[in-house]
Amino acid sequence: MSSQPEGGHLIDAATIAAEAATGGQPMVKAEQVWKSFGKLDVLKGVDFVVQPQQTFVLLGPSGGGKSTLLRCINHLEKIDAGRLYVAGELMGYRERGKVLHEMNARDVARQRASIGMVFQRFNLFPHKTAIENVMEAPIRVQHVPRKKAEAEAEVLLRSVGLGEKLDTYPAQLSGGQQQRVAIARALAMKPKLMLFDEPTSALDPELVGEVLDVMKQLARDGMTMVVVTHEMGFAKEVADGVALIDGGVIVEQGPPNDVLLNPKEERTKLFLSKVLA
Amino acid sequence: MGPSSPDLGGATASGGPAAAARPDAIKAIPVRHWGRWISAAVVTYLLVALVYSFVASPNIDWPTVWEYLFKPLTLIGLSRTIELTFVCMAVGAAGGVMLAVMRLSDNPVLSWIAWGYIWFFRGTPVYVQIILWANIGVLWTKFYAGLPFTGLVFGSTASGPLVGNLFVVAVLALGLNEAAYAAELVRAGIISVDAGQIEAASSLGMSPTLTMRRIVLPQAMRVIIPTMGNETISMLKTTSLLAVVGGGIEMFGRLQNIYAQTFQIMPLLVVACIWYLVVTSILTLGQARLEAYFGKGFGMQETEAAEKRTARRTLRAIVAAEKSHGDQGRT
Numbered sequence: 001m002s003s004q005p006e007g008g009h010l011i012d013a014a015t016i017a018a019e020a021a022t023g024g025q026p027m028v029k030a031e032q033v034w035k036s037f038g039k040l041d042v043l044k045g046v047d048f049v050v051q052p053q054q055t056f057v058l059l060g061p062s063g064g065g066k067s068t069l070l071r072c073i074n075h076l077e078k079i080d081a082g083r084l085y086v087a088g089e090l091m092g093y094r095e096r097g098k099v100l101h102e103m104n105a106r107d108v109a110r111q112r113a114s115i116g117m118v119f120q121r122f123n124l125f126p127h128k129t130a131i132e133n134v135m136e137a138p139i140r141v142q143h144v145p146r147k148k149a150e151a152e153a154e155v156l157l158r159s160v161g162l163g164e165k166l167d168t169y170p171a172q173l174s175g176g177q178q179q180r181v182a183i184a185r186a187l188a189m190k191p192k193l194m195l196f197d198e199p200t201s202a203l204d205p206e207l208v209g210e211v212l213d214v215m216k217q218l219a220r221d222g223m224t225m226v227v228v229t230h231e232m233g234f235a236k237e238v239a240d241g242v243a244l245i246d247g248g249v250i251v252e253q254g255p256p257n258d259v260l261l262n263p264k265e266e267r268t269k270l271f272l273s274k275v276l277a
Numbered sequence: 278m279g280p281s282s283p284d285l286g287g288a289t290a291s292g293g294p295a296a297a298a299r300p301d302a303i304k305a306i307p308v309r310h311w312g313r314w315i316s317a318a319v320v321t322y323l324l325v326a327l328v329y330s331f332v333a334s335p336n337i338d339w340p341t342v343w344e345y346l347f348k349p350l351t352l353i354g355l356s357r358t359i360e361l362t363f364v365c366m367a368v369g370a371a372g373g374v375m376l377a378v379m380r381l382s383d384n385p386v387l388s389w390i391a392w393g394y395i396w397f398f399r400g401t402p403v404y405v406q407i408i409l410w411a412n413i414g415v416l417w418t419k420f421y422a423g424l425p426f427t428g429l430v431f432g433s434t435a436s437g438p439l440v441g442n443l444f445v446v447a448v449l450a451l452g453l454n455e456a457a458y459a460a461e462l463v464r465a466g467i468i469s470v471d472a473g474q475i476e477a478a479s480s481l482g483m484s485p486t487l488t489m490r491r492i493v494l495p496q497a498m499r500v501i502i503p504t505m506g507n508e509t510i511s512m513l514k515t516t517s518l519l520a521v522v523g524g525g526i527e528m529f530g531r532l533q534n535i536y537a538q539t540f541q542i543m544p545l546l547v548v549a550c551i552w553y554l555v556v557t558s559i560l561t562l563g564q565a566r567l568e569a570y571f572g573k574g575f576g577m578q579e580t581e582a583a584e585k586r587t588a589r590r591t592l593r594a595i596v597a598a599e600k601s602h603g604d605q606g607r608t
Contacts, residue, residue: 074480105485113482123477127495129586137481140491167586182477189481 009221010159010214015190016053016222025088027052027193027224028073032082035068042068044248045082050241052192053222057235057256060245061271066228069245070195073226074115075108086115087192113141116186120198122178124170130157130181131166134188142189149188156184160214176207180214187218194218196227232275236260244268334543341544345532346551354528355552361447361527362513368452369512370505373459378489380464391460398457403450404518410450411522414440443524451515455508462504466497498571506564510557517549528552 028050035043042065050056058066071077072084075092084091092108093100103111125133134153138144144152157166160180170178179199186194196215200208212234219225219238229235235242236256243253244267252265263269331337345351379391398406414436423430439445470493478488520530532545 076476076480109479109482109484112480115480117477117480119473119477121473123471123473125474125477125492125496127499136491137483140487141482166590185481195480 010156010187010218011221011223013222022052022087022192025085026050027054027087028056028226029085030069030073030082031084033069033072033079033084034081035065035072035077035079042248043072043079046245046248046250048241048243048250048253050224050226052224054240055219055223055225055227055238057239057242058226058228058245059230059232059235059242059271059275060251064246065248066245067197070197070226070228073193073195074112074117076117086111109141113137113189114192116189116191116194118179118182118186118194118196118199120201122170122175122182122202124178124181124185126170129167129169130162130173133170133181134185137185138188153184153188156187157181160184161210174207175203176210179203179211183211183214183218192224194223194225196225196229198228198230200229200231230275232260232272244271246271337543337547338541339544341541342547342551345535345541345545345548350531350535351528351548351552354525354531355556358513358516358527358529359556361444361451361516361519362509364448365451365455365516366505366509366512368448369455369459369508372453372456373463374494376456376460377463377467380460381467395457395460398454399461403454403515404521406454407446407450407518407521410440410446411443413446413449443519443522443526446522447516447519447526451512451519455512458508459505462508463497463501466499466501466504467493469500470496495571499568502567502571503564506560506567509564510560513556513560514553517553 026049028048030046030048033043033046034041046065046069048056058069060066068077072079073086073091078092089111091111092103094103094107095101124130125136128136131150131153134156135146135149138149138152139146154163154166157163160183162177162180162184165173165177165181170181173181183199199215200211203211208231212231215225215227215234216238227234227239239256241253242256242259244251244259244263244265246267252259252263252268259268260272263272332339376391376394379387380395382388382391417436417440419433420436420439421430421433423432467489474492474496475488478492479485483491516527517529519527520533523530523534525531525534529549532549536542536545
């Protein structure tokens with residue numbers, strides 16, 4: 001099937017090694033992260049660590065706070081308490097002594113540029129073709145020469161199986177194709193970390209596989225990933241760690257075989273029984 | 278396969294479930310819409326009578342209409358009208374984008390200033406604003422270069438040459454008024470862009486300014502262009518209000534100056550109507566083309582454009598391959 005990834009790596013080993021270099025720091029470290037919307041506490045003290053080149057899957061019922069947590073990692077949401085570090089760098093703030101200073105928009109943008117994000121609703125730029133979507137940020141943000149950016153974008157789109165769709169506008173692509181463009185768009189920035197916010201939830205069932213295949217390949221290539229998903233199969237197959245989030249706290253976390261097959265907490269068992277039923 | 282071919286018995290070559298033979302198409306006698314016929318006849322009858330009252334009226338001197346329709350006086354007036362329309366729209370559109378961005382800004386002072394501007398210019402009649410700008414020389418007799426409230430003045434000049442120039446007055450009056458309306462249209466366009474677009478752009482490390490310029494405004498254009506087209510058509514007609522300041526800086530004022538002396542009121546009003554209709558019709562056609570351009574990525578006509586681009590890309594690749602092949606041959 002021509003829409004399947006054309007095999008091979010999405011990113012090469014040298015790139016991965018360079019991107020994953022954090023100087024011995026974990027890629028993501030959340031310490032007692034709190035977040036509220038008005039009076040509603042969405043996250044109530046979340047702690048977790050993701051090491052470089054690992055895939056960390058966040059599971060849990062809707063409204064439990066997992067998407068919010070993901071959006072806090074690249075500072076799309078400001079956290080209200082605690083600390084969130086990516087590759088050893090505090091997100092969104094600068095710490096001078098004991099005082100925190102908010103970062104200005106430019107510095108936040110610089111931090112976000114090295115963290116890729118894939119959204120449930122794709123959010124491709126509808127006025128740009130597939131390849132223009134992928135080229136836009138490298139050219140405008142990283143000032144990569146247009147020719148080079150175009151060549152790299154073409155390679156990326158081919159590797160996610162969209163070599164035939166370079167000049168197509170998002171409106172003419174299927175959901176699965178759009179999401180693969182979105183993944184290529186994020187990878188074009190050569191991120192050290194990729195965040196996936198329910199990347200297959202808006203897809204028709206028969207299109208889920210093609211997106212998961214790309215994500216699995218990416219995990220095998222050694223990309224560091226934090227994934228919010230309901231795809232248990234994906235979690236079992238590629239996750240190095242999973243966490244169940246409910247009511248704004250991590251109910252249980254650990255290797256997938258422990259959490260998914262031998263859960264200790266009642267709430268985890270209840271959730272799994274509902275999902276796997 | 279042709280339309281029904283019953284002798285095939287529904288057995289298709291594809292091997293799927295056999296499709297039943299298609300029955301004859303329905304041939305039914307359509308409903309007679311008597312009401313439609315009667316109302317159409319009545320309305321047409323009245324319309325013909327109305328048109329006849331114009332065309333056959335001894336009070337509209339048609340030779341005068343034809344005479345003035347193509348007189349240099351009219352045509353120069355028309356060209357000034359069109360010129361004013363576009364200059365005022367340019368001022369209005371630029372001001373509108375600026376005001377809309379200010380209005381949506383996180384800076385409360387900028388936001389409130391934009392709000393106040395829009396409040397004033399939309400809250401007073403444009404006719405009054407035209408007369409106000411025509412008399413602004415009474416308020417501002419001189420222009421100063423310096424710092425207000427400090428007594429620091431580097432130089433000054435009489436305001437007369439500027440505020441006495443009717444073209445400047447016209448552009449100030451209509452351009453500043455239009456900016457207030459355009460601001461609301463641009464703001465509506467910006468707000469209509471999905472919040473996910475801004476999140477996607479910021480997660481790619483794009484700054485707020487870059488996101489606005491490259492992602493939000495181009496998409497907002499799709500909403501803004503049709504409404505700005507309407508505004509342009511409306512502006513063309515609004516320029517006729519400038520007749521009140523005299524001077525004949527646009528077509529209607531010039532025609533008015535003539536019929537004030539010759540009393541050929543009806544013929545010259547017909548001349549004005551004909552030209553306004555001609556230009557608004559042309560503008561409407563232009564608007565459709567602009568909409569097609571800014572609708573990029575939202576319609577199916579893109580398939581063709583995409584195919585052309587793919588063909589060009591392939592061609593470039595072939596040429597490049599040929600070239601590198603040739604280079605290898607030489608070394």
